[in-house]
Each structure stands twice: as C-alpha cells, then as structure tokens.
Amino acid sequence: MQDSTFEMEETSPPSKRCRDQALDYLAATPSYEEFLDRYLLPLKPCLIAMPELSLWGASQRWLKQTDDGPSPDIDGLERAFRDSQVDVAFCEETDEYGGQRRDRMLFSEFATIWRENPNAKLYLKDFHFCIAGQSAAHQTPEIFADDWLNSYSISKSRGADDFRFVYLGQDGSNTNFHRDVYGSHSWSCSLAGTKRWRFLAPEFMHLVRDETTGDMPAGLFLPGIESQYPRITNARERVLTIWQYPGEAVFVPSGWLHEVKNFGETLSVNHNWANTACLHRMAGALQDEVRLGQSALDGFNLGSPEEVAILVQDLTVRNFGWGWKEFFEMIKWRYTSRDRGRNAIPRVPIKQEVAWEEAPDDLRPSPKVEGQIVSQVIQDWLGSNDSKYLPQAKAVAEDVLKHVQGVD
Numbered sequence: 001m002q003d004s005t006f007e008m009e010e011t012s013p014p015s016k017r018c019r020d021q022a023l024d025y026l027a028a029t030p031s032y033e034e035f036l037d038r039y040l041l042p043l044k045p046c047l048i049a050m051p052e053l054s055l056w057g058a059s060q061r062w063l064k065q066t067d068d069g070p071s072p073d074i075d076g077l078e079r080a081f082r083d084s085q086v087d088v089a090f091c092e093e094t095d096e097y098g099g100q101r102r103d104r105m106l107f108s109e110f111a112t113i114w115r116e117n118p119n120a121k122l123y124l125k126d127f128h129f130c131i132a133g134q135s136a137a138h139q140t141p142e143i144f145a146d147d148w149l150n151s152y153s154i155s156k157s158r159g160a161d162d163f164r165f166v167y168l169g170q171d172g173s174n175t176n177f178h179r180d181v182y183g184s185h186s187w188s189c190s191l192a193g194t195k196r197w198r199f200l201a202p203e204f205m206h207l208v209r210d211e212t213t214g215d216m217p218a219g220l221f222l223p224g225i226e227s228q229y230p231r232i233t234n235a236r237e238r239v240l241t242i243w244q245y246p247g248e249a250v251f252v253p254s255g256w257l258h259e260v261k262n263f264g265e266t267l268s269v270n271h272n273w274a275n276t277a278c279l280h281r282m283a284g285a286l287q288d289e290v291r292l293g294q295s296a297l298d299g300f301n302l303g304s305p306e307e308v309a310i311l312v313q314d315l316t317v318r319n320f321g322w323g324w325k326e327f328f329e330m331i332k333w334r335y336t337s338r339d340r341g342r343n344a345i346p347r348v349p350i351k352q353e354v355a356w357e358e359a360p361d362d363l364r365p366s367p368k369v370e371g372q373i374v375s376q377v378i379q380d381w382l383g384s385n386d387s388k389y390l391p392q393a394k395a396v397a398e399d400v401l402k403h404v405q406g407v408d
C-alpha cells in the first residue's frame, strides 16, 4: 500500500491522456436533467469537458497561445483591469493566523510583480471581475445557472457584491484546504494552465477538523501536522485527486473539502453558487458555526437567552458572513424574484454588466422537489431552540413557508 502520510509532491502534471481521475469525467457537457440527477442532487463532484469555453471573451482577450497551450496574457488582463483593486496572495508566506499572506493592490501593481518575478507564487484570487465591468467575458454554463446566492447577493448589495470570480496564478501557487463559503457549491472553469485538486468528502470532515476551534490544516499533506490533527493519516487515505486542464469545468458540491495547486500560469473563472441541492448542508454549516459562537460566549454573563442568541448571531455574521436571517432571506429571494424574467424590470436598478439573469424553469428542479427540500430545512429550524429566541429570523422563515405553499 502507498504510504499516504507522505504523498509524493508532483513537480509536473501527468499528460492529459495519461491522467488518472478519481472522479467521473464527462467528455461533453451533460443535459441539465442528467447533471441534476447524477451530480447536483446527490452532491457528487465531477470534471466536465467544455470546449465551448474557448469561445468566451475571456479566452479571446486574456490568453495567449504558447507551445504548452494557452497561457494568461498579462498585458490583455491589464488592459481590462488596470485600475481595479485586487487581492493578491503570496503563497509562500503566511499571515498571523497561518493562512496565506494577502495584500490589496492595483491590478497594474500586481502585473508589474508578475512580470518581474515569475517565480513569486503570486495568486490573484476572488477577483470580482463582473463588478469590475467584464461580465461579458464569460457565460454561466446552463447546468450551473440555478443560483440563488448570486441572485440574492447582487440584488441585496445593489450590484456591489457577488460570488463570480477570476483566479489568476503563477506556477506553484495554491489555495489552502477549505470548505466553500457558507457551505455553498462552486464551479470552476479553467482557461489556462493545469490545476491539481484534492478532494475530501464531507463525511470525513471530523478527521481533519479541530472540534473546539473549528480549525482545519492548511494542506492535507503538510508535514508535521499529525500532532494537531491525529486522524490526518486516515483522511489522507480517502483523498481523491483530479487534474484539470484548460477547457474543463470542475463541479465542487456543497460541503466537499478541497485544496488546489497550480502547475504553470493559470487562469480560471469560478462562481460560488447555491440552490435547493445544498440547503441542508448550508443549514448544517451555519448551525456548526452558531455552536462555535455559543461555546465562545459560554460562561460569560451576557444577559437573557434572547440577548445571548442575538449576540451569537452578530458574532456569526462577523466570522462566517451571515446568520439565520440572511440565510432565510436568500431562500425567500428565490420565491420573490421568480417572476422576474429576462425582460422584467428589476425593483432596484442595477447596471446591466453586473445584473444576474435568473435561470429559466427548465434549468431548475421541479417546484415539487424544491418545495419539499425548502420546507424540510425551514421546519427543522423552526423546531430548534434557536428559532425561539430570534423573532426576526423566524418571521422570514415563516414567510418562506407561505411562499412555498403558494406554489403548491
């Protein structure tokens, strides 16, 4: 058996034809029905060949062709984003919390370091390229169109926030091991370079998570983490590795843990997204976070149960990004925005290049499937202790139930 404690760190990726994939590889984009039944509802990751990505504006304008295939064209990117503020990770350096050191700078400054030092392992991440005015550079693939998270966030922020990102990395840059924001799904379309993904299924999270702090290791195979994570060897045996090449999309279902390493200069576009299929897991992730908040405040005399519950929600919003009220508002938005089709006028005017286009009904599960799952998630919460002390969240949750019943 392979010694999984010290998996060999590959120095170069396998050739596209010889690669071994631990997940389903779909040679063409599946129909929505197939994707829904085989991957989205069962929350099963997969890798999908999407040759249509070469038609995206991003492929035409932000890539150059080299002997090794497409590569990011830093000049083309700089023309599009020169004055945008970007978050850049220095993947070789750590911050005070053990994460990657990140700096905010102008794209033009990032481009200068990129050109001067190709080995700096710079990684521009989570860049809101649509808000920076370039949404026309991509098209959400139809199978990923049913997205309540972007719809809600864009509307709530009046176009100032979303979950549509460009990732642009130098050779050897990486993203640490994590679960996606709020327990959402993500999809990631690669346009240049090769990405190695390591996945761990959600049922093995207990092997890698410190239950008191919620901490997880920055990398599954980092040496020296065994004393802090005594069950890491067991987790390492369950890792699924895939190699993603340009023109391929990875579907990362809600709750799946993953880390990514780039080989060569890479450019990818990804969205975090949410819909019926991930509501249970999102509720579970939020519940976990609320429990961490409760234990952090445990033992202090902070007032009545109602006051403590509100403090815990504030803490959760600060640390995790949202609380129960916001989660239910996202679900409610799915029902209140439903009649707003392609030609309808949004209540809040949002610039065309930032606006979210709702998926048509044939790219969503049936209202019956949707309604059953939504009702279950809401009723579970209404039966929990938390709901007793959070009247505002409860009112939104009850409103959602009315909307679901209105659809039946």
Ligand SMILES: O=C(O)CCC(=O)C(=O)O
Pocket (backbone or CB within 6 Å): 167, 174, 175, 180, 186, 187, 188, 195, 252, 258, 260, 261, 268, 270
């Ligand atoms: O491409 C990367 O470096 C990270 C992408 C990721 O974590 C995701 O799409 O969920």
Ligand SMILES: [Fe+2]
Pocket (backbone or CB within 6 Å): 178, 179, 180, 186, 252, 258
């Ligand atoms: Fe991720």
